[in-house]
Amino acid sequence: MTRKYFGTDGIRGQSNVFPMTPDLAMRVGIAVGTIFRRGDHTHRVVIGKDTRLSGYMLENALVAGFTAAGLDVYLLGPIPTPAVAMLTRSLRADVGVMISASHNPFADNGIKLFGPDGYKMSDEIEARIEALIDRDNFHAQLARSHEIGRASRVDGDIYRYIEFVKRTLPRDVTLHGLRVVVDCANGAAYKAAPTALWELGADVVEIGTEPDGLNINKECGSTYPKTLQEKVHEVRADIGIALDGDADRVIIVDEQGSIIDGDQVMAVIAGNMVEDKELKGGGVVATVMSNLGLERHLNGMNLDLVRTKVGDRYVVEHMRKNGYNVGGEQSGHIVLSDFGTTGDGLVAALQVLAAVKRAGRPVSEVCRKFDPVPQLLRNVRITAGAAPLEDGNVKKAIADAEAELKGRGRLVIRPSGTEPLIRVMAEGDDPAQVESVVSGLIDVISSVRTAA
Known part of the structure; x- marks a missing residue:
């Protein structure tokens, strides 16, 4: 369509x-x-x-x-x-x-x-x-x-949302004793996120909470975790939470400053729900961009990873149709249908915090559920109206790359739904092969990217 x-x-x-x-x-x-x-x-x-x-x-x-x-x-x-x-x-x-x-x-x-x-x-x-x-x-x-x-x-309706968020934290969990850095990306959650975390007992250090209309997502938030990593080190926090501009996605930073992406977050939450006998659907719904390591981890737990097109709306549609209650994207959109109808970065972060508190171990141990398969994503900017994926040479290059990775990895090539970009992603156990495949495809696509 x-x-x-x-x-x-x-x-x-x-x-x-x-x-x-x-x-x-x-x-x-x-x-x-x-x-x-x-x-x-x-x-x-x-x-x-x-x-x-x-x-x-x-x-x-x-x-x-x-x-x-x-x-x-x-x-x-x-x-x-x-x-x-x-x-x-x-x-x-x-x-x-x-x-x-x-x-x-x-x-x-x-x-x-x-x-x-x-x-x-x-x-x-x-x-x-x-x-x-x-x-x-x-x-x-x-x-x-x-x-x-x-x-x-x-x-005042923001406080209705804050109270809703607080109720998603399990009743047996309090955040007392946790030092949490929250980066609100100078965006929509600049009031709600620090308030909810503080009221739940956390020692909150907030950044990205001074919006001026021009600084949303500017060197902060889930797409620029460096600022959060530095602050976690500076204040010796237990965990860092980075939201994006509208707070429907989240990226976690552990106490060592390492990034924990949406795939790891889904693995943590799904594992906890299995223990509590609350996971529905027999697995997790994610997109074609989620790491092969997540799929292997879930399969090892006798759970499925069902993949959809990129976009949390497609994840949600599959969840609703097939009875799943955990889904999301590697980028940090985490959808928990027991609590809401769309991705919610703050609610997902609270489920991670609950897992950390219950385990009584550092975030770096609790939230590293699998070793990601080497994955490389690069973008090719195209001219508006161009359709390089319809070019015969590009089609052949893609077919050759898929044949090379068959049985050893995956290839995903798609136009961005929000920007004039072609996204090229490959993953596999051999990082040199992945690099070679992506670089080759980038060269071919770049040669025809401006043809309208």
């Missing part, structure tokens, strides 16, 4: 550059409001955002669109993406919206949409939204004058 606006995680792009303009945001509001204005009840939408400067612009444009479509708007302000999903259900809203470009730089922004059940919208609904946005008689969808919606800013 070819889509004009939506990628793997909503609509995303550079602020004030199509499609991330106030005009399109308003049209999104009208289109989504039209689809979800069903029944005779008062319709409502909740809108959250991260800390990007452009959030003000897009927020107001969305308000104009939704109220024009006849929905009442409740503005949550800066708040994590999983909080928007939770509050969409809790407040019985028809739609939830998060204005965020997640881990991207401040100049980018995005629009993520949730249905009344708190789950991200399906491909089919996104296709309907796109069709309505592009209709010639677009303004025929507007509400009548007496049906125009109202807008109000909601204060």
